[in-house]
Amino acid sequence: MNQAVISCLHANLPAVEAVLKDIELQGITNITCLGDLVGYGPQPNEVIELIRDKEIPTCQGCWDEDVVDGLDACDCSYPSQLAEKRGHFAHKWTTDKLTTENKDYLANLPYSIRKDKCLFVHGSPNSQHEYLLPDMDAFAALERVENARAEILFCGHTHQPYIRELADGLIAVKIKNAVPKDTQEKEIQLPMRRIVNAGSVGEPRHGGTKATYVVHNDVTNEVKIREVEYDIELTCKAIIDAGLPPIFAWRLKNGFEFAEQAEDASHVCER
Amino acid sequence: MIERWALVSGLKGDLDTYELIQKDLKKTPGNITLFVLGDMIGPEKNCNRLLHRLINPKSNDLQPWCIYGWWEEQILLESGYRGDQRAEALRINKGEEVVNSLTNAVDKSFLDWIAALQFGFVELDCGLIHGSSKDVGENLTLDTPPLTLLDRLTRLQVNRLFTARSKQQFHLELTEGIVNSEVEDLNGNRKKEQKVPQKAVIGIGAGKNYTLYDVGTDNTQFVQAGYKTEKKIKGFGRL
Ligand SMILES: [Zn+2]
Ligand SMILES: [Zn+2]
Numbered sequence: 001m002n003q004a005v006i007s008c009l010h011a012n013l014p015a016v017e018a019v020l021k022d023i024e025l026q027g028i029t030n031i032t033c034l035g036d037l038v039g040y041g042p043q044p045n046e047v048i049e050l051i052r053d054k055e056i057p058t059c060q061g062c063w064d065e066d067v068v069d070g071l072d073a074c075d076c077s078y079p080s081q082l083a084e085k086r087g088h089f090a091h092k093w094t095t096d097k098l099t100t101e102n103k104d105y106l107a108n109l110p111y112s113i114r115k116d117k118c119l120f121v122h123g124s125p126n127s128q129h130e131y132l133l134p135d136m137d138a139f140a141a142l143e144r145v146e147n148a149r150a151e152i153l154f155c156g157h158t159h160q161p162y163i164r165e166l167a168d169g170l171i172a173v174k175i176k177n178a179v180p181k182d183t184q185e186k187e188i189q190l191p192m193r194r195i196v197n198a199g200s201v202g203e204p205r206h207g208g209t210k211a212t213y214v215v216h217n218d219v220t221n222e223v224k225i226r227e228v229e230y231d232i233e234l235t236c237k238a239i240i241d242a243g244l245p246p247i248f249a250w251r252l253k254n255g256f257e258f259a260e261q262a263e264d265a266s267h268v269c270e271r
Numbered sequence: 272m273i274e275r276w277a278l279v280s281g282l283k284g285d286l287d288t289y290e291l292i293q294k295d296l297k298k299t300p301g302n303i304t305l306f307v308l309g310d311m312i313g314p315e316k317n318c319n320r321l322l323h324r325l326i327n328p329k330s331n332d333l334q335p336w337c338i339y340g341w342w343e344e345q346i347l348l349e350s351g352y353r354g355d356q357r358a359e360a361l362r363i364n365k366g367e368e369v370v371n372s373l374t375n376a377v378d379k380s381f382l383d384w385i386a387a388l389q390f391g392f393v394e395l396d397c398g399l400i401h402g403s404s405k406d407v408g409e410n411l412t413l414d415t416p417p418l419t420l421l422d423r424l425t426r427l428q429v430n431r432l433f434t435a436r437s438k439q440q441f442h443l444e445l446t447e448g449i450v451n452s453e454v455e456d457l458n459g460n461r462k463k464e465q466k467v468p469q470k471a472v473i474g475i476g477a478g479k480n481y482t483l484y485d486v487g488t489d490n491t492q493f494v495q496a497g498y499k500t501e502k503k504i505k506g507f508g509r510l
Contacts, residue, residue: 138452138465143422162456169450171417176442176471177491188417190450206457225457 002026005120005198006213007034007156008061009051011041011094012202012252013238015211016050018230019201028215032113034156034198035061035122037106038094040248041202042238048102060109061122062129062157067095068107086245093244112148118216119150123157132195134162142166145193152194152216161199161212161225167192196223202235209255273301274486276394277333280340280401280435281477283313284376286321288479291496296333299483305333306392308435308475309340309401312385314365314372322381339388340401341408341436346373352386360408391427395486398429402436410437411472417445420472431471433484438477440493445470 004023009016023031033056038044051058098106111128113120124130125148132141132155141164145153169190199212206212210227217223236249277296282289296303311325312318325335339347349358349370362370377385390407391400403409404426411420411434420443424432448467453460473491475482483492 134454134456137425138450139418139421139448140425142450143418146418162454165453167451171445172447173417174444174446176444190418
């Protein structure tokens with residue numbers, strides 16, 4: 001059976017509606033959301049209400065956590081002071097806009113969702129703020145999946161969709177200073193594991209302007225990245241009308257290539 | 272002259288053992304650097320005399336280089352050095368009495384010194400920490416999955432990690448590591464074979480059991496204070 005995984009909706013209602021339509025057209029009813037329902041975009045309440053209405057199981061994203069708990073991630077989340085300032089502005093705007101009921105909903109979202117061999121998280125099993133980039137150290141990536149006791153780890157947060165397979169791993173170890181001598185060495189085969197990043201519905205940063213999400217077939221284990229067009233102009237107008245930084249609209253229209261992320265992907269915020 | 276490190280932990284206020292180690296090290300050949308990897312304090316003994324000695328070494332003492340350990344973290348938590356948090360894990364696991372014993376074992380005048388201690392040292396390509404690079408309370412042992420060990424090494428970007436929290440003495444080499452990675456994104460596919468160079472995790476022991484590390488040859492020696500005998504440790508058992 002096919003399941004759809006969506007992430008980083010970022011209060012972009014036209015994008016969310018287009019993606020849900022695309023999922024529906026494929027006859028997929030099993031949907032999981034990896035959080036960041038809000039932040040950057042102009043329709044936070046509308047997006048939350050749509051997800052609640054459709055009863056889509058959702059993890060808590062970094063933005064969802066921060067608008068509830070206050071900004072407690074360290075400054076590493078932003079590549080520049082300007083980006084940080086814009087982020088803080090959007091944070092305050094979103095916090096002011098959200099209804100109490102929707103804030104409560106965000107506050108009570110789980111950090112992770114487990115379905116059989118699949119684990120769904122926003123950033124990584126360690127933190128909503130950790131970026132699992134596609135080219136991060138392969139052993140460290142494998143450790144994230146293994147330690148979480150999953151076979152497939154679905155994550156978001158980078159806004160760049162990818163599928164990574166880690167296979168044929170092996171670690172050989174040897175005890176120095178050991179007795180008896182015959183039990184000094186062993187080889188450990190590492191299991192094949194996958195990390196699937198669902199990209200971003202409402203704030204794509206893969207270089208294109210289309211919304212992205214993934215479809216996973218749990219029988220064939222095949223994963224496909226889907227790209228969906230939506231009415232970008234509509235969202236951009238809403239951003240400007242809401243008084244949010246115009247660069248948020250510019251980014252959506254031009255297809256921003258980079259996530260606003262720390263240079264060191266292995267960095268976990270001290271909180 | 273041979274460059275040697277002496278790695279000590281878990282003294283928990285035991286000045287006699289510390290003096291015994293200092294005496295041992297005077298007889299040990301080589302240019303020795305003494306590292307104390309945390310747990311200088313504990314709830315069992317009054318720790319003030321040891322702390323005073325660590326801060327004010329005698330003229331013929333080897334200068335100790337200290338970091339904080341799990342027990343230091345508990346007293347800092349309990350004394351309000353970590354914001355609103357308190358030593359709840361300790362309270363739940365060992366009870367209120369142990370929390371009180373710990374705070375009574377250390378004079379408040381030492382707390383600022385303890386709070387200024389570092390989480391770990393990075394020397395050459397070695398990381399010296401109390402627990403792991405993830406958490407001061409994490410036990411690394413021979414039974415820790417190698418993938419976890421590799422991750423803790425990677426986090427500090429070191430080739431050797433000296434750890435004390437498990438109290439065990441071991442020298443585990445990760446002699447080879449290989450994994451194939453294939454990434455598919457909207458730009459296509461890319462494959463990469465990743466290998467790791469040889470790395471090691473070394474358990475240094477606690478209390479009287481400490482470790483000598485020969486920097487030039489990468490050899491460890493597990494020592495018991497006062498005995499100077501090298502202890503052999505057990506292997507994996509039957510495989
Ligand atoms: Zn996001
Ligand atoms: Zn995020």
